[in-house]
Amino acid sequence: MTSETLGKVWFVGAGPGDPELVTVKGQKLLAQAGAILFAGSLVDRAATLYAPPGCVIRDSKDMTLEEMTAWLVDQARTHATVVRLQTGDPGLYGALIEMARPLTVEGIEWAVVPGVSSAMASMAAAGESMTLPEVTQTVILTRVEGRTPMPEGEDLASLAAHRTTICIFLSITLMYKVEAALRAAGWPEESPMLVVHKASWPGEEKIIRGTLATIKGLCREAGVASQAMIVASPTLGALHWETLVRSKLYDPTFTHRFRKASA
Structure with a gap:
């Protein structure tokens, strides 16, 4: 590269932990990267697995936001x-x-x-579906308030009133909330x-099923106190229900552009 040109910064999602869940496009970018800034121990395997020889690899776990952006700008030069x-x-x-x-201020493409x-990944691991016909068609991704406050109207109790699937991030230490x-x-209580x-994560994944009344104790017994997804949903356990409302798309009595309904 010349002094007049700047590289491009790619923000690549590494997925939930398994390095094979990085997208093909993400893998290709890692394989051609001159520099990689990765997020702590969460994605180090993906960074080292796909990075080419001579790539500058930096762990960001001890860096401030300003230090990270300065590093990205420097490497893009x-x-x-x-x-x-x-x-x-x-x-x-x-x-x-x-x-x-x-990066935008510095004129660096990203x-x-x-x-x-x-x-x-959590629902896939447990063999569960986030949505089911006439049960819920809505998924809420949220967290509970900790050191980062929640905007007005987004407290978990207000969101939970919708009785949809709720995936709760970054909150396992706040299970009581x-x-x-x-x-x-x-x-x-039996929800x-x-x-x-x-x-x-290969060899490290734990799946804990319970109810509103029991889940906190089960997590404590399993020693789960970090890096966990909490899901509350009316769809959980549907695999074993006696009856399900059938999906209209695959119902033989349902007509769509590719198939006419049978009698």
Whole structure:
């Protein structure tokens, strides 16, 4: 690269933990990257697995936002392809916009490669569906208030009042708040709950099933206190229900553009 040209920064979603869940496009970018800034121990395997020889690899776990953006800017002045490798999807509970703004100011081109969210990976690990016909068609991705406050109207109790599928991020240490919010929203004690620790991580994944009344104790017994997805949903356990409302798309009595209904 010449002094007049700048490289491009790619924000790549590494997925929930399994390095094979990085998208093909993400893998290709990692394989051609001159520099990779990865998010702590969460995605180090993907960074080292796909990075080419001689690639500059930096762990961001001890860096401030300003230090990360300065590093990305500096590397873009030297390398054509720079990758910021983030857990899950870059646009969900990441500092995407905060890091992208300084790049824009510096005239550095950037783009995003989406990743598999731990919400999807957790439901996949447990063999559950987020939506079911006439049960719920809505998924809420949220967290409970900790050191980061929630905007007005987004407290968990208000969201839980919709009785849809709720995937709760970054909140396993605040399970008592989760329970209190669900109860305040009228969820009964026997409501099914799911917690998945390190979804998709080879050899480390834990799946915990319980109810609103039991889930906190079950997580304590399993030693799960970090890196866990909490799911409350009326769809949980549907595999074993006696009856299900049939999907219209595949119902023989349903006509659509590719198939006419049978009698």
